[in-house]
Amino acid sequence: MELKRKANHLLFATGCLALLVGLTLFAGIRQAHRPVGGVIVRISNEFNNFFISEREVTNLLTRHGEDRLEGADPADLNLKALEARLKAHSFVKDAQVYRDLAGNLHADVRQNRPIARLVHADSRQDFYLDAAGEKLPLSPLFTARVVPVARLGGQPLSAGFFRDSTGQRYLEFLRYIDEKPFWRAQVAEVFIGSNGKLSFTQQVGDQRVEFGFPENISEKFAKLMVFYRQIPPVLGWDTYHRVNVEFKDQIICE
Secondary structure: OHHHHHHHHHHHHHHHHHHHHHHHHHHHHHHHHOOOOOEEEEEEOOOOOOOOOHHHHHHHHHOOOOOOOOOOOHHHOOHHHHHHHHHOOOOEEEEEEEEOOOOOEEEEEEEOOEEEEEOOOOHHHOEEEEOOOOEEOOOOOOOOOOEEEEEOOOOOOOHHHHOOOOHHHHHHHHHHHHHOHHHHHHEEEEEEOOOOOEEEEEOOOOOEEEEEOOOOHHHHHHHHHHHHHHOHHHHOOOOOOEEEOOOOOOOEEO
16 A cells, blocks of 8 residues: 555656656747747846946847837847857947747846056046056046056057066056055056056045055055154145155155
């Protein structure tokens, strides 16, 4: 009797599993042939950037309305091609395009993020720089609150400068500022001298900080933090106009 009951349970479970598989296959086949319903765009905004809009994503997917997606036959859709079209946009770091069981087309977009703005005498030459040292154009939709970087003497800066073995050190310096909330808020503008040394102005305080070459970055910022904690509270923020943290174990104030 016990053996018979177990056999019945096994048959029932097998039947339920077969039914579930059948329903899943039926739903998959039905979805594969269902015309596209709506187009749902989701833009990841983890860094509060607004460089690309839902309308712009839709325009990219439809070639500005030339390729209508609503009502399209799924057989005519190339999801990988649609993803590639989105990823070609400068401010799209990653994109996924897929369909749900209701037939809707989803486009999930992750935005690229600048960490600095390279400024020039002619502002039309300005551009953003991302954490990989790649060039990003300015956007009419949004202005990022990132540190401006200029070369003293008015010489133009190119994105390529930050990608060779020497320029990587300057990119590391900019990444350090971007990754530390305090320094991201405090550093007002960065300058690269003709000799390659760095300096920057501050949001609070009249001092121009002479940083030297982008070496021992965390140690130099630690020394500057010592200055902030010990000098301005006693003498005031505007006592010194020049602070040099270039040399090992020294802070020079004038």
